[in-house]
Amino acid sequence: MAKRCYYEVLGVTRGASAEEIKKAYRQKAKELHPDRNKDNPQAEARFKEANEAYDCLKDDQKKAAYDRFGHAAFEGGGGGFGGRGAHPGDFGTAFADVFEDLFGDMMGRRGGGGRTRAQRGQDLRYNLRVSLEEAYTGLKKSITVPGSIACDECAGTGAEGATQPATCPTCAGMGKVRAQQGFFTVERTCPTCGGQGQIVKNPCQACHGAGRIERERTLSVNIPAGVETGTRIRLAGEGEAGLRGGPAGDLYIFIEVQDHPIFLRDGKILACQVPVSMATAALGGEVEVPTIDGGRARVKVPAGSQSGRQMRLRGKGMPPLRHGPGASGEPGDMLIELTVETPVNLTARQRELLREFEAEQADNSPQSDSFFNKVKSFWDGMTR
Incomplete structure (x- = not known):
């Protein structure tokens, strides 16, 4: 049986952009996944067909060869594609891409090819009580916030002498490792670097490699007139310091206006x-x-x-x-x-x-x- 055109399989035109191809594949993968089509014996074959099409069209070189020679570009062990021996039906690679697109954020991905070398600090919450008179006039108030700040000794890198951490040899800096388990490619957090993508060979003595230290800070906050209970004020960058040079989180101040004896x-x-x-x-x-x-x-x-x-x-x-x-x-x-x-x-x-x-x-x-x-x-x- 002759193979269908890869563009037809994904439902896109030949002039489709990489983003359009990826979007079409994600829709097909979710629609045809065998776990969702247990009563449809043809779903698995069509699912593999969609993976094969995407594995070819997502790669610029493979796509160019396919646009020129069609399916013949990959016949004979890959001779029509520079002898690379790559086959467009590599299901594990294709599904891993869509798996990362669909679930990457839940596993900690924040862009940059899955690297998580620097982590953003957590947001902090501070509950502040003000009187009704203060809510009427507005005020500037000093607050003391417990939390962490970037380590001065290592400039937030976590390495002694402000040197740069080394790339993790286990995951090659990706922060994740992949393992083939039968039909699926499973992605896990790297056990060596804990998902950081880097390791610190000589940890900073002050912060023990974290890139941040615990310290209270005194901040001046402007409370505008007219605030009510539940009003939220955001102070960007005043939350927890990031890990190993990552950006700081935000500080959210939640206002509570006290009851008044008269009003x-x-x-x-x-x-x-x-x-x-x-x-x-x-x-x-x-x-x-x-x-x-x-x-x-x-x-x-x-x-x-x-x-x-x-x-x-x-x-x-x-x-x-x-x-x-x-x-x-x-x-x-x-x-x-x-x-x-x-x-x-x-x-x-x-x-x-x-x-x-x-x-x-x-x-x-x-x-x-x-x-x-x-x-x-x-x-x-x-x-x-």
């Missing part, structure tokens, strides 16, 4: 419960309330106010959290919620006056009258 916060809105006397609520008057900036504001209480009545002070809430230069936004409002307070520990004269008031009270309790009218209707309905 409740909801985004940019501040709320404040203010107690007023029965007389002030009934007759009307003024109350003095605090504002988050440390000021005072006088609020008029309308006559006949009930508990729960709210009044609004425009612009007296929290500022917006600005994101980037030129960002703007209006500050929030402050809500005043009245709480009518019932007096306690009355004197004899006060009790006498309240009894007189109760006797004179007529149609000036609309909520009470409405409630008891509903209660009377409810009870009447139950006795019918």
Whole structure:
């Protein structure tokens, strides 16, 4: 049976780029893998066919020979391809490539041909508590962060005298070794260098070959006005130092705004419960309330106010959290919620006056009258 055109097998045109060929092969490999097609006896043959096609077309020299001579370029032990003896159906090599593409990141690959000589440092988290007043004004705060920094003695290389580490002889600097296990080529972390791709023959005495040392650092952090609980601030490069000269990680500062004894916060809105006397609520008057900036504001209480009545002070809430230069936004409002307070520990004269008031009270309790009218209707309905 004549072989199909390699381009046809992968579903690409002859002018397809290397990236398009790789993408098409990855799709075919996932689609035709025998483990996914146990009920399809033809899947394994087509899977091998796709591997053979990709192994040829991924190589520039093989691809050029195939474009010129077709399948004849590889007949006779590779004579049509400069006598290299390479066969395009090398399944292990082709599948190893797609295996690395699909799963390389999970195994620690970060580009550069699979080399992992220098490792990026880990990100750090720092929980910072601020008061509501500090969240309102913003502040600059010094924090002490435990962690690691690049070793000065070896300049982060891990080798004595700042010399460069040597290439690992086991994996030739790849950080991984491959082993053929039947149908598959399995890739594992190199046991000699631990995936670094390099070994340190003379470790630095200060950092013992790690390229970094543990040390606390004091950092100055700008906390912008308007932060809320859960706000995250990123300080690039202030995390753990990388291994053997790798880049440092980042430091993430998570803000927690403490509860306030007077104000409740909801985004940019501040709320404040203010107690007023029965007389002030009934007759009307003024109350003095605090504002988050440390000021005072006088609020008029309308006559006949009930508990729960709210009044609004425009612009007296929290500022917006600005994101980037030129960002703007209006500050929030402050809500005043009245709480009518019932007096306690009355004197004899006060009790006498309240009894007189109760006797004179007529149609000036609309909520009470409405409630008891509903209660009377409810009870009447139950006795019918």
